[in-house]
Amino acid sequence: MLNLIRRPEVPGFRVGVPEREPGFHVTPDESIQTSDAPIMPGFSMPRMQQPDPSGRSLEFFSSHPYLRQTWSDGGLPLGAPSNAWPGMEPVAMGDRKCQGCGAGRASGQTGAFQVTGRILCRNCAVKKLGLEDESGSEQVLRLAPFSLDPYR
Amino acid sequence: MEEEDESIRSKLSKLLPGDIFHARCPNGASLICLVEQMTKDTIEARRITTQDHESFDLETGRTISDGPPCTIDSIAPLPIETLHVLLGLERKMRLRFEKLNEEEKEALSFVAFFYPAHPL
Numbered sequence: 001m002l003n004l005i006r007r008p009e010v011p012g013f014r015v016g017v018p019e020r021e022p023g024f025h026v027t028p029d030e031s032i033q034t035s036d037a038p039i040m041p042g043f044s045m046p047r048m049q050q051p052d053p054s055g056r057s058l059e060f061f062s063s064h065p066y067l068r069q070t071w072s073d074g075g076l077p078l079g080a081p082s083n084a085w086p087g088m089e090p091v092a093m094g095d096r097k098c099q100g101c102g103a104g105r106a107s108g109q110t111g112a113f114q115v116t117g118r119i120l121c122r123n124c125a126v127k128k129l130g131l132e133d134e135s136g137s138e139q140v141l142r143l144a145p146f147s148l149d150p151y152r
Numbered sequence: 153m154e155e156e157d158e159s160i161r162s163k164l165s166k167l168l169p170g171d172i173f174h175a176r177c178p179n180g181a182s183l184i185c186l187v188e189q190m191t192k193d194t195i196e197a198r199r200i201t202t203q204d205h206e207s208f209d210l211e212t213g214r215t216i217s218d219g220p221p222c223t224i225d226s227i228a229p230l231p232i233e234t235l236h237v238l239l240g241l242e243r244k245m246r247l248r249f250e251k252l253n254e255e256e257k258e259a260l261s262f263v264a265f266f267y268p269a270h271p272l
Contacts, residue, residue, distance in 0.1 A: 021192045055197055077213040097190070114201075114202040114204070115201075115202075115249075116202070116245065117202075121209070127251050129251060130252050131252070131257070133201030134257070136262060138257075141260065141261045141264040142252070142260040142261060142264075144180065144181065144182040144259055144260075144264060145182045145183075145184050145199075145200075145260055145263075146201050146202060147177070147179065147180065147181035147182065148179075148181065149177055149199075149202075149204060149206075149215075149222065
């Protein structure tokens with residue numbers, strides 16, 4: 001349950017209301033329009049800006065930055081399906097996860113090596129091959145033959 | 153260009169099953185490969201460290217894959233001691249893996265310098 005408390009309005013941050021700056025006002029989607037394109041309350045405004053049937057004004061809610069869900073910030077609205085962008089095709093499926101990282105250790109590391117058929121991150125590969133006591137430069141040389149072939 | 157390809161083919165054609173050669177991937181991965189089979193147009197090989205199968209084009213020395221290919225950069229014969237260690241490593245990776253011993257670590261460090269010093 002979302003608990004919303006009405007706060008005092010901050011001058012200059014109200015949306016949907018003509019500002020005092022001559023010739024400009026701010027619309028709910030934060031674009032700037034000139035006075036030549038007047039706001040039509042209840043008609044062309046987003047749903048949250050329209051009059052609430054219960055009689056309450058939702059103007060404050062729509063102005064709250066954590067309640068807005070816009071497409072203009074480059075991200076998808078919370079909970080939107082990943083294919084919500086029309087015409088967008090996924091081009092990457094993410095990194096290959098390390099199969100050696102587990103409970104009690106760092107997890108989610110990117111796998112970069114293959115040892116005995118398992119994809120391992122650098123730390124796990126070093127442990128698996130027994131290279132813990134080697135210097136960093138020696139580890140690089142000795143791990144290179146176990147690097148993943150990225151196009152396999 | 154044609155002469156170069158011909159030269160690559162003639163060099164790679166000398167490989168026989170059981171030989172070890174080296175290829176390099178665009179991401180820097182080192183492929184130490186054991187030749188399994190020579191066909192008319194390809195070299196069928198196996199990475200001794202990961203046991204992955206790789207097919208190389210005999211004309212170009214490049215892996216046959218969809219992405220940017222790995223390329224054979226050296227077929228220089230390894231010193232016999234190193235060859236034996238790597239063949240043992242191949243068997244270890246295939247049959248029963250244990251941590252690398254000191255000889256295997258030294259061999260892997262050695263080939264990291266040996267193959268770039270003896271390019272195709």
